[in-house]
Amino acid sequence: MRRPNILRLPIVGFVLFTIPGFGQNTSVGLQDVRRLETELSLARSPAFYFILNIKARTLELKARGIVLRGWPLGDIRQSGLRAAEGIHSIEKKAAPFVPTRSKIIPEKADEEPPAKPEETKKATSTDAYDLQALEVQDMPERFSLALDSGLTIQFRPQKRGVSSIFGRAGRALYLPLITLFMTLKKKRFSTLELQFADKIEVQALYWIISEGQNIFIINN
């Protein structure tokens, strides 16, 4: 006697279920398409944009779809509501101090004439110069961005040592409590802390990032 086909369905289902990636192709494909469409909408404009991929732990500065510069991320800490995947616009850049520009006073220029070309051409070291200029090293070592969505992104160098382990454990406990407390107070609270291997990378980002730029956050 022939076995009814309906009995084979669970077997077929099980076999398909065990095939790696089965059922994910559609969602992953759809996700890829949506991400490409989102990036395409940014790349059509000449303005530079950032892509923050939380899962891949990367931050990229892009223009026209090409990566101008990339940064690997250390720890990423999310607290409060999760940042939704999509384009967020930078509304405000804030730091403990704002680097100040030097003012050139013309009268002083007369007192210190520039070195003659013949002399400078031979020299190769920059040590002797105390430049009055705004450079990356003058930028703050930590800063934050307030985005139009209410999300705050904090940039800081990676913490190391025992204190960071205790700090991580402590945060795992108190961040859910803070989130609950802020939600009960009906306050939108969402912070993303990005840590970088070296402080110079944070300073370089402060140099590059400006208000009005877009960040495409990939969060799945």
Place this chain on the structure above:
Amino acid sequence: MNDEMPIAPRGPEPGTFQAPAPTPRPPSRIRNRIFIGAAVLVALFLIAETAGIILMRRTIGGSKPPASAVLSDKDIARLPAKKKELERKLSGLAPRGLFIVIDSGLNILTMRKSGKILQTAVVSCGSGDILQEPNGKRSWVFDTPRGEFSVNSKLVDPDWIKPDWAFIEEGEAPPKNFNDRVDTGMLGDYALGFGNGYFIHGTLYTRLLGRNVTHGCIRVGDKDLETVYKAVPIGAKIYIF
């Protein structure tokens, strides 16, 4: 005959019970209350933690996906083709041929093509200083402009036509005679213009390469400049950040 007295066994006498020394313990009712209180606190903490963790899974902000991203079942079948099409569109926006990328913070210039870096050079970009005219009418900020630009001119043995700020900075009045503004040899052997009087050019001050010292132009060392000048055509894109 041994008439020694028998040794009496130690301990309570037979037929009597000696209770152990009482230790001070709280009454059982208080003990229970403490236990219940601690259990309630732990439970509340766990509930609050769980609620917090659930809340943290909610999302904030983000733009809605483009309308075309809402796909029907038919479109789902076409996803791979659509993905390829989008990738093609995205790569079509990238500059064709050689292009230049300048990191004005790290003072690094790279010449690239199709994602490959062909040349890296240490350069000098804008100092960010401010110059105020003594009478206060005009001021200049010596930043290297940022954004997307194109090479719009290529010059060999360029002369520098000194603008007003170059004289004001030195405490001099800007000359009325044009010829007094021409300075030869300051810009090196080559210059690539990218608009508004900004150039990628050579320098006599090679010791300052890698530092932010210029008035907005990008100074490059002689050898690197020659390579870039010879390779990059007019119209090539320049990305400065």
